[in-house]
Amino acid sequence: MAKDPNGQRGPRIIKERIALDQGIHLTRLYVENTMRAQDPEGFHVLICIGPHQEWSGDGHDKLAGIGFPIWGVRDVWSGKWLGLWVVPNNRLKDSIAYLFLKLVHEYGGIPVQMTTDCGSELVSVYGFANALREAFVSDLPIEELAAHRFLQSIHNITIERGWLPLRLEWGENVKIFWDAGSTTELDHLRDAFNNHRVRKDRGKALPSSLAPNVSFSLYEKYGGENGLLPVDCTIVKQLMENIGGEDLIRFVSRDYAAKAQAVFVDQLGNPKLTMTNVWDIFQEMLPCI
CATH class of the missing domain: 3.30.420.10 (Ribonuclease H-like superfamily/Ribonuclease H)
Known part of the structure; x- marks a missing residue:
């Protein structure tokens, strides 16, 4: 437990590490009871207490x-x-x-x-x-x-x-x-x-x-x-x-995006873009780009 100051390792992991490092095989229940005695707060249910936590x-x-x-x-x-x-x-x-x-x-x-x-x-x-x-x-x-x-x-x-x-x-x-x-x-x-x-x-x-x-x-x-x-x-x-x-995070270059935006606003009148009309709008824009 001293090697895990953040308390990220549960009883199963601690049990496995003891067996690996020391060659001592303990029961999971024994390890859990010992951990509870040493650090009872570590077994409290973790609850986020507010936004941005x-x-x-x-x-x-x-x-x-x-x-x-x-x-x-x-x-x-x-x-x-x-x-x-x-x-x-x-x-x-x-x-x-x-x-x-x-x-x-x-x-x-x-x-x-x-x-x-x-x-x-x-x-x-x-x-x-x-x-x-x-x-x-x-x-x-x-x-x-x-x-x-x-x-x-x-x-x-x-x-x-x-x-x-x-x-x-x-x-x-x-x-x-x-x-x-x-x-x-x-x-x-x-x-x-x-x-x-x-x-x-x-x-x-x-x-x-x-x-x-x-x-x-x-x-x-x-x-x-x-x-x-x-x-x-x-x-x-x-x-x-x-x-x-x-x-x-751009899909196209800045120059192409600027040209496409100009066509979209100036020639098409800046229509509302939705999933249902985007193909039609693309077809209208394509000859102008």
């Missing part, structure tokens, strides 16, 4: 085969989708790091802890989470509370549970439409999820029977504590540019 991030690959890899972040306490992006590739560490920093810049701070699965594309997120904590919140040492925690996907519950409604409401339909409208529709769907009032769950320790936007904004009313740790956004912005900037 923990962000849960993950990629969604169900639509990657047709060019729509997604990466998203949810606030664990409220369930609010903080960010949901269609990107060219959600397996590139710089692209994912840019999205993490973009979210930090948007909110002006970092969460107490960021949790993701163990994908290799997340090493830069891990690095930035630790570096920003050490630079701006040095009174909360990483040794006492990790700034980033890697979990198996099945344990990264908040974000994993969010993908099924996304696929059911949006994923199957997007396969028959053109990608230009995907970001607009995804933003709309994120707003719909964040404003959807969830059912009452008496067995849930986190807020229920209200929309994520409500609990996120009025957290004090529902017993929450804001965990956002302020950072210098100027430095965060510079970090975003240093790793490649917005080009990391």
Whole structure:
């Protein structure tokens, strides 16, 4: 236990390590009872106590085969989708790091802890989470509370549970439409999820029977504590540019995007773009580009 100051290892892992290191085979029950006696608080149920205490991030690959890899972040306490992006590739560490920093810049701070699965594309997120904590919140040492925690996907519950409604409401339909409208529709769907009032769950320790936007904004009313740790956004912005900037998540070049936008606004009159009309709009734009 002395080798695990963050208390991340359960009785099964400790039992295996003792057998491996010392050659002593103990029962799991014996190990658990000893651990409870040494650190009773370590067995308390962990409950997130407010917004920004923990962000849960993950990629969604169900639509990657047709060019729509997604990466998203949810606030664990409220369930609010903080960010949901269609990107060219959600397996590139710089692209994912840019999205993490973009979210930090948007909110002006970092969460107490960021949790993701163990994908290799997340090493830069891990690095930035630790570096920003050490630079701006040095009174909360990483040794006492990790700034980033890697979990198996099945344990990264908040974000994993969010993908099924996304696929059911949006994923199957997007396969028959053109990608230009995907970001607009995804933003709309994120707003719909964040404003959807969830059912009452008496067995849930986190807020229920209200929309994520409500609990996120009025957290004090529902017993929450804001965990956002302020950072210098100027430095965060510079970090975003240093790793490649917005080009990391662009599908086309800046010049092409500017030309297409000019045609869309000046010649087509800036129509509302939806999943149902995006193909027609593309066909109108194509001769002009």
